[in-house]
């Protein structure tokens with residue numbers, strides 16, 4: 001156990017839930033207010049939570065093997081360099097990869113563009129018993145698409161309600177949906193871009209196109225504000241996670257996932273065989 005004070009994942013989650021009427025601009029990007037202690041304490045507490053996460057994931061997987069239909073979907077959004085990939089590595093990476101389906105949504109292919117925007121999303125939903133992770137998502141279709149007028153407003157403006165209907169449907173079908181915006185400051189983005197240029201092992205992460213996107217920072221924040229406000233529903237809430245400190249971001253994400261899985265409380269399936277009889281047979285093996 002970490003040395004710090006005890007905290008409750010449900011309370012941590014509740015602290016970062018986005019509620020109708022909230023303003024993104026009021027949300028902190030760097031305030032570690034639910035941390036159980038200092039950085040070392042928090043990292044220790046995160047390790048404990050990630051162990052619990054791995055156990056809970058195994059229970060969900062087992063439930064699926066036993067015929068259960070439920071799944072968990074973590075959806076990650078955020079500005080360039082906000083830590084989507086790092087979160088996948090450091091938090092999602094603690095789970096058994098056999099039960100995890102990670103999908104990174106890029107600029108749509110010609111085939112994807114020939115379908116409705118939700119087509120590629122639907123195909124990437126986690127199977128029963130699995131944890132799905134979306135690195136970017138259906139929300140790009142009301143974010144980058146809106147900021148750059150990739151489709152007319154008459155079209156993107158209908159997508160918020162389409163997304164709400166889609167999410168309602170998948171939640172009703174048994175998918176627990178956790179939507180996360182990794183919220184970083186503009187100064188922190190500059191810092192991360194600079195870091196990538198200082199270290200040859202990070203050049204591959206550097207994308208010169210991000211500098212151009214950065215000039216649209218305010219438009220993106222406005223588009224995020226609308227996506228958060230218009231697609232916050234009881235069945236599919238948004239969480240705005242402070243992203244400037246990676247150790248704190250990981251802590252909050254671990255709490256969100258543990259809270260979701262505790263809430264789901266997946267159960268190991270009962271045996272579909274006679275345990276006593278099988279024990280006798282195994283004992284009698286040569």
Ligand code: AMP
Pocket residue numbers: 105106107108136140141144145150
């Ligand atoms: P990255 O996450 O750094 O690999 O970059 C993926 C890129 O794909 C980002 O620039 C996104 O804005 C872009 N992208 C993702 N989804 C869409 C979409 N639906 N329409 C246009 N661009 C998209």
Ligand code: MG
Pocket residue numbers: 080081207210
């Ligand atoms: Mg990028």
